[in-house]
């Protein structure tokens with residue numbers, strides 16, 4: 001790096017910011033379930049004390065797979081309502097919709113020219129999705145990670161909270177950022193993936209070996225499920241044929257029971273040995289409905305608040321508008337810097 005490449009930072013460097021910055025995207029691809037809630041969102045509310053947080057709905061990523069337009073529009077709003085109802089405060093966090101901030105598409109184009117074809121062919125998600133959607137292997141599916149890199153680098157975040165499946169994309173983002181910085185100077189903060197240790201890992205009720213997922217609706221409890229649906233799903237949860245004090249925590253031998261105990265423990269704050277005592281001498285016919293009741297009680301206020309918010313379209317639109325303004329301010333600063341660096345004439 002030569003001196004002529006060193007740029008005047010208009011913004012404080014990450015080190016001098018009061019708080020570290022965090023950014024993550026979520027695809028508006030379906031309703032939230034208790035795996036999302038207990039595993040992640042429940043803890044997000046507390047993060048704002050320590051971090052400056054940006055969360056956006058990645059609707060531009062969602063169309064890499066064909067969508068029903070009316071559905072996508074509806075989900076983009078409903079999911080915002082669900083996140084807010086789960087405790088994500090739009091005053092304290094910047095919440096926005098990806099397609100509202102044009103800088104994402106603009107930076108993605110530039111970064112396309114700094115990402116290698118070979119790198120993109122190595123992405124495991126591309127390999128998975130292109131074998132799953134053989135009839136629609138579009139260029140967007142291929143360049144998906146570049147848009148994601150743009151999403152991230154625009155905001156100069158220190159951390160990017162993602163699940164295990166997205167880590168490779170964050171690694172690529174780091175490579176792109178480093179490549180760009182090595183040519184043009186210190187333009188991008190090189191972010192780190194943030195794998196939170198807080199939060200419970202919740203498995204499917206009918207397949208306790210797999211993460212809870214909407215692709216298995218019977219084993220998946222959505223936060224908007226009606227109480228009787230929740231009860232039914234828990235009553236059908238896979239356990240085992242133990243009869244003698246069956247409520248015991250043994251993740252290896254009794255994964256279904258361990259999963260139910262984990263859900264119960266996360267919601268009540270009770271430890272596993274307390275739960276074992278509570279259900280001593282009792283069978284699954286008592287235990288499963290008890291877990292269901294706890295989940296029903298915990299979700300009731302979230303469901304009510306979501307329903308209330310969805311009716312208040314004006315408020316939700318306002319949250320998105322305000323979020324887009326706040327996000328654009330930061331994003332456009334980075335974009336201007338990038339445009340200048342690569343040689344776009346600005347007059």
Ligand code: TRP
Pocket residue numbers: 023024025026027058061147148151152160161162166
């Ligand atoms: N690809 C992510 C997913 O499917 C969503 C996403 C898009 C994202 N842009 C992002 C996550 C930027 C973190 C940062 O889960």
